[in-house]
Amino acid sequence: MSYISMKQLLEAGVHFGHETKRWNPKFKRFIFAERNGIFIIDLQKTLKQIDRSFDYIKDLSERGGVILFVGTKKQAQEIVELEARRTGMPFVTSRWLGGMLTNFRTMRTRIDRLNELDDLFESGRINDRPKAERIALGAERERLLRFVGGIRKMTRLPDAIFVVDPTKEVIAVQEANKLGIPVIALADTDSDPDVIDYIVPGNDDAIRSIQLITHRIGDLVVEARGGGEDVSDTRVEADNAEIGAAELGEEGDTTQLTSSQGRS
Known part of the structure; x- marks a missing residue:
């Protein structure tokens, strides 16, 4: 029995990809068809990847592993923080600062x-x-x-990271790849599957899609660990001001992530 049903995926719109003019050819193996200028993701393949990815998450959680939740795009922030807090996992939802992993x-x-x-x-x-x-x-x-x-009680590097939209979170993915930290990702048709260890091919823009996948991951962690404990601190809402390296005293790379586009 799958962790998520085909009906749930369809109802959440997980199958809707990006416009055909904005895609990564490497993602082709997860695409079912094109409809009205939009790629349709093959949900049969999504289900297979969910089973593989969620098996890994369940096993890692049962062994006490730490998963860093990452989702800085607007529609992912609240969902990612909520599930991270529920599971007792660290999270990044405001902006990924270069060096968060490589200059820990x-x-x-x-x-x-x-x-x-x-x-x-x-x-x-x-x-x-x-x-x-x-x-x-x-x-x-x-x-x-x-x-x-969100990472203040993360005393060591995480055992894995879960990201919503690996194209948006390119620096986080690059840092994890460099350190050999497994990457779990909800990845849309503009993503490069080759840099993701455990991919969930699906709509990474729609709130319902993000919520379905992230909440189910949260369930797995809670079930495996017997409940969560908050490992962060009170969130302060981000404003539009950019905080440079000098303000935060960072010695590592603080290159800002490029923004991904939403559905057209």
């Missing part, structure tokens, strides 16, 4: 700084500082919460 030691210094600021504010010692300094430290704390709050 430096990233941990940012997390240490966040913990230091939390202690300063929660103990009330912040009130001993001048007003201007309090404002500056508060802004620094907010930025750190936004970008590393």
Whole structure:
């Protein structure tokens, strides 16, 4: 019995790919047909890949493995964070900072700084500082919460990463590939399957599709581990301001991801 039924996939629109003018030829093996300028994903193949990918997730979770959830596109952020929190897994939903995996030691210094600021504010010692300094430290704390709050209790590199839209999350995928960390991905017709270890071919733009796949993954982790425990901190909503390397004190690459387009 499959983890997800064909009916569920159809109802969630998992079979709808991108426009035919925007695709990756390497994805051809997962495409069933073209309809009105849109690629239709072969759901029989999706079901097979779901079984393979979910078997891996279940086994990894039963062994106590850590999966980093990644979804920075607008329609994925809330879903990815919700499931990560439910499972007790770390997550990145605001923006992937270059070096989050490949320069993890430096990233941990940012997390240490966040913990230091939390202690300063929660103990009330912040009130001993001048007003201007309090404002500056508060802004620094907010930025750190936004970008590393979801991984603050990730004390080591994850055993795998799960990404929604590997084309959008290209830097995260590249870093995982470089370190030999398995990549699990909900991947659309514009994706390169060759850089994904466990692919779920499907619509990575529609909320219902993202929710179906991500929630089922969450179920598997919770079932395997007997419940989740929050491993992050309160999320701070991101604004449109770009936070550069100098502001966060990063030593690694902080190249911003290129944005993927939505359905036309």
